[in-house]
Amino acid sequence: MTNPAIELDGVTLELGPRRLLDTASFTVNNGEFIGVLGPNGAGKTTLMRALLGLVPNVRGTLRVLGRPVTHGNALIGYMPQGRSISTAHRLSGRNFVTCAVDGHRWGVTLARSRIRRAMDHALAIVDASDLANRPLTELSGGERQRLLLAQCLLGQPQLLLLDEPLISLDPNHQASVVELVRRVQRQLGITVLFSAHELNPLLNAIDRVLYLGNGYAALGTVDEVITPSILSRLYGSPIDVMQLGKRIFVMSGSIEVEKHDHAHEADHQL
Ligand SMILES: Nc1ncnc2c1ncn2[C@@H]1O[C@H](COP(=O)(O)OP(=O)(O)O)[C@@H](O)[C@H]1O
Numbered sequence: 001m002t003n004p005a006i007e008l009d010g011v012t013l014e015l016g017p018r019r020l021l022d023t024a025s026f027t028v029n030n031g032e033f034i035g036v037l038g039p040n041g042a043g044k045t046t047l048m049r050a051l052l053g054l055v056p057n058v059r060g061t062l063r064v065l066g067r068p069v070t071h072g073n074a075l076i077g078y079m080p081q082g083r084s085i086s087t088a089h090r091l092s093g094r095n096f097v098t099c100a101v102d103g104h105r106w107g108v109t110l111a112r113s114r115i116r117r118a119m120d121h122a123l124a125i126v127d128a129s130d131l132a133n134r135p136l137t138e139l140s141g142g143e144r145q146r147l148l149l150a151q152c153l154l155g156q157p158q159l160l161l162l163d164e165p166l167i168s169l170d171p172n173h174q175a176s177v178v179e180l181v182r183r184v185q186r187q188l189g190i191t192v193l194f195s196a197h198e199l200n201p202l203l204n205a206i207d208r209v210l211y212l213g214n215g216y217a218a219l220g221t222v223d224e225v226i227t228p229s230i231l232s233r234l235y236g237s238p239i240d241v242m243q244l245g246k247r248i249f250v251m252s253g254s255i256e257v258e259k260h261d262h263a264h265e266a267d268h269q270l
């Protein structure tokens with residue numbers, strides 16, 4: 001039997017005075033697509049960084065793909081929050097994706113032919129082989145996200161951590177990025193943690209949802225987790241859940257909390 005992708009057993013995560021996780025325990029199975037949600041500051045980014053071995057003083061047991069976390073784990077692909085492609089110059093997509101090859105993981109020891117093969121493979125998976133020959137300036141936000149995804153896939157990771165890849169994309173591009181990640185995740189049989197402000201763009205794609213808030217972590221199906229009682233605990237105030245057609249709204253009184261909570265953030269996005 002393969003190891004679970006992620007296991008937390010009594011994990012406490014603190015940053016300064018804030019306790020982001022308080023003795024949290026959950027298991028993400030191999031090959032799951034998990035939507036990571038929670039109010040601004042709940043610890044979505046910090047959890048991903050902890051899985052990468054970048055957060056000191058984690059208490060409890062935290063395992064990735066059956067092993068204790070290590071810094072620079074080549075089995076993990078990571079797209080940090082706010083990652084964007086500078087379009088100030090006429091770099092092609094292919095050259096942009098190559099930049100990652102010079103990163104710490106790859107060093108300079110890899111033969112050029114091997115790098116080229118890995119690159120062609122990653123670009124093909126995200127359906128960007130042609131795209132990659134065009135200047136970045138000509139690409140849409142959604143097309144650039146495809147190249148960022150190709151970059152994450154270069155090291156053939158078994159676990160992908162995508163931190164808010166939908167930020168600053170319009171709804172159509174959001175939907176295509178979610179579909180792409182879902183297809184790639186299934187095709188490669190890898191595990192994905194995909195954090196987002198809002199649940200709705202992810203609803204059709206995710207296997208389960210990991211909702212963080214108030215030191216708690218709730219992992220389960222949408223029906224199990226998106227309930228007034230669980231979300232009220234995570235938000236620390238009374239929450240209602242409204243379903244309208246295929247969309248779900250998390251409400252605090254008449255305010256839609258997921259939207260409200262992040263409303264100012266898009267403005268600050270570079
Ligand atoms: N390096 C750090 N030192 C101290 N506090 C931090 C650090 N990084 C983030 N925080 C704080 O930890 C909390 C969780 O942040 P974060 O993980 O970015 O949440 P989310 O991604 O869910 O918005 C926030 O209150 C943030 O201000």
Ligand SMILES: [Mg+2]
Pocket residue numbers: 044045046081163164
């Ligand atoms: Mg974050």
